[in-house]
Structure formats: C-alpha cells, structure tokens
Amino acid sequence: MTVAAPPSIIDLTGEVALVTGASSGLGRHFALTLAAHGATVVAAGRRRDRLADVVAQIVDAGGAATAVPIDVTDHESMLTGFSTIADQVGDPTILVNNAGIPDAQRATKMPVELIDQVIATNLRGPYIMACEFARRLMAQKRGGRIVNISSMAAFDYGGDGAALYSITKAAVNRMTEALAVEWAKFDINVNAIAPGVFASEMTDGMLKRIADPRGTFPRQRIGDADQLESTLLYLVSPASGFVTGTVIKVDDGQLRR
DSSP: OOOOOOGGGOOOTTOEEEETTTTSHHHHHHHHHHHHTTOEEEEEESOHHHHHHHHHHHHHTTOEEEEEEOOTTOHHHHHHHHHHHHHHTOOOSEEEEOOOOOOOSOGGGOOHHHHHHHHIIIIIHHHHHHHHHHHHHHHTTOOEEEEEEOOGGGTOOOSSSOHHHHHHHHHHHHHHHHHHHHHGGGTEEEEEEEEOSBOSHHHHHHHHHSOOGGGGSTTOOOBOGGGGHHHHHHHHSGGGTTOOSOEEEESTTOSOO
C-alpha cells in the first residue's frame, strides 16, 4: 500500500497548476506554494504588472511559471486564457479557483451593477473555469484536481453587510459537491477550502470598515497564508485521491458551527 507523503515532500512535478486571482493575497501565496512543490504555475488575473512579479519570484527561486491575463467576469477572456495556456505549457491539471471579491454593503443598498459583479466573480466565473478545465481533461481522458476557495462566511453570516458574498460562497460549496459527483467517473476531484479570517488585502480592507474581530475569536488571532498550505497541497496531491466533493474548514475555531 502506498503511503501518502507529508506536504513538505509532496512532488507536483509534471503538473500544470492554474491559479486565478494570483496577483495578490491568498492567490499569490497559492501560486508560490504550488511552484515550490514542482508544479508549473499559471498565474492568472487582471493586474498584469503584479502577475509578472509573481512569475519573476517563482522563476528566481528556480521554479517554472507563466502569467496569463484572465478576467473571470468575461467569458471570452476565460476561453482565450485556456487556449493561451495550452499553447504555452499544456492544459492545466490543477485548477485553484481563487478569484473573488467582497460586496461590503447592505443587501438593500447594493446597486445592480455591484450585484452582477459579485455574482460574476464569485460564482459564474469559477463555474465556467471549472467546466472548461474539466472539458479539456475529459477530451484527453486525463484526470485532474479542482480546489475552489470558499469562505467560512458560507456557513456563518455575521450580518456586517456582506450578505451576497456569503450567498455566493455557499453556492460555491454546493457547486463543489455537485460537480464532484458529475465528474468523479472522469477522475476529476473537486474540493473546496473555506478559510476563516486570514491576513490578505481583502481582510485589510474589511478591518478598515469594521471593528477588529480578533477579540471575539477563541484564540484572538487571524490566520497566516502559510497555514493554508498543507490543506491546499493535500487536495491537489495523490494523498487525497479518495476525497472529492468536500469543503474543508480552516478557521482556527473563529466562527460558529
């Protein structure tokens, strides 16, 4: 029986990992982590200068990476991005659906334009990305791994003016479960990570708008991106071969169950 390797020695050599929202925050960290474990990383996002910085950091460390501009609110941008990736490094075998935005407004005060943007970024985009990723692998009779980045807000809405964000992340959880069932026979595993409050640009913006929540947490701290690495690596490696349709909560016990 093969024993799964611990995260520190997981080898992703030969895998092509596409990370959306890779220009900053958790997405950037995910891209660096996957590259450090041998994957050829495709850093995707809208901010080309920041994507170039991510690629440069990976290459300087001896890894392999390329930047492909993708706007997950634009269907044509996503399809063009996949074609570009295939031409440059081959079709991805790992997809990290990380791109997302908060809404930061009360539901009755949100303009329709913001409603459409949040749904397009947090749900429609990841769904289309996952389907195109899977369609290409199915055509080649190859397996793959999808990791959707959800949120603990999908389980516990605190009432601080982010109802639509909570709703879209709950939908991401259900998308993870449903697509896992549909694609299991194709050896495509679909799982999700639901982080609690972690340090990131999005969190920095949140803390400027509301009171610091750390005092309400059992351990009175927020997470560091490093603390998500083992979960991510587990879900993209052979160690999780029998795990699909699962949402893993990583929040240090911050939020209610």
